[in-house]
Amino acid sequence: MILLTGVTGKIGSETARQLLAKGARLRALVRDAAKAAELQAAGVELVVGDIADAGIVKRALAGVEKAFLLLPNGEQQEANEKQFTDLCVAAGVKHLVKMSSMEATATALTPIPRAHWAVEEYIRASGLAWTMVKPNFFMQNLLSSAKSIREQDRFSLPMGGGTTGMADARDIGAVCAEVLTGQGHAGKSYEITGPEVLTFDQVAARFSEVLGRKITYVPMPMDQFRERMTGVLKPWHLDAVCQLFQEIADIGLDHTTDTFRKLIGRDPIPLRQFIEDHIALFRT
Ligand SMILES: NC(=O)c1ccc[n+]([C@@H]2O[C@H](COP(=O)([O-])OP(=O)(O)OC[C@H]3O[C@@H](n4cnc5c(N)ncnc54)[C@H](OP(=O)(O)O)[C@@H]3O)[C@@H](O)[C@H]2O)c1
Incomplete structure (x- = not known):
């Protein structure tokens, strides 16, 4: 039995879908059973509750061999993930797979990657x-710009001239599903990127090519981003996201990895394909 967290989100839903296709026995810890109704209908057992609730997590971990830990960023992420790790040890779980991030290193500069690294060290x-899945920026983050691409032929993010090696959530889900069912992944950290390093001007150019009309990237000043997101994100989270995005603007990423190809045996999905697969959201 595999216990999944985060199945109503971007990566967890893909991981669950791809594990179901492999015939894996799955249980999911969800906060809202209605959001996971499709997975339940497909045979996933649900345990309903918050990951901060140790009693619920204990119940969810009963009889589990492998667990997949994914939580969104926030002030409580590190504490909740450490508690989940302790509960895995107590429940006799054999293998814990953690969704981390490529920026999470011993020298990470900003709160989100630092929290991921602290949890990685705790799990080790x-x-x-253990296995750490450490992806770069998700292509699916661009879906939050779909309306402005559709209606104004432009999108605005506070990444300046920074670069990412953005990866499709479907590919990251494929890696998580492989790690949870395949052999030889214990003790490994997998840095997952897409196939190319891109500036956001180049991202806009990919949109222009696929959509057949000019799409422009307009860098957003960080102060404007902070103002726009005040009240949307909690203060700790907003500050941490601003620092992370500033790091992308200032340092960015200068390389891709071939880890995905080695693990899955095909090339990762390019941005052009991602845009084609979501074209209805971007077309006027
Ligand atoms: N976005 C990126 O570019 C990027 C890149 C690298 C790494 N990452 C890492 O990926 C993770 C986020 O993954 P994602 O984008 O797939 O997340 P997501 O779409 O925001 O989904 C979060 C999931 O966690 C569940 N959840 C939230 N709080 C919970 C709680 N207290 N108890 C139980 N479940 C809870 C949510 O359930 P509900 O439906 O109930 O809310 C949802 O299923 C973060 O750790 C982030 O650092 C992100």
């Missing part, structure tokens, strides 16, 4: 077998 010291 726990005695559990």
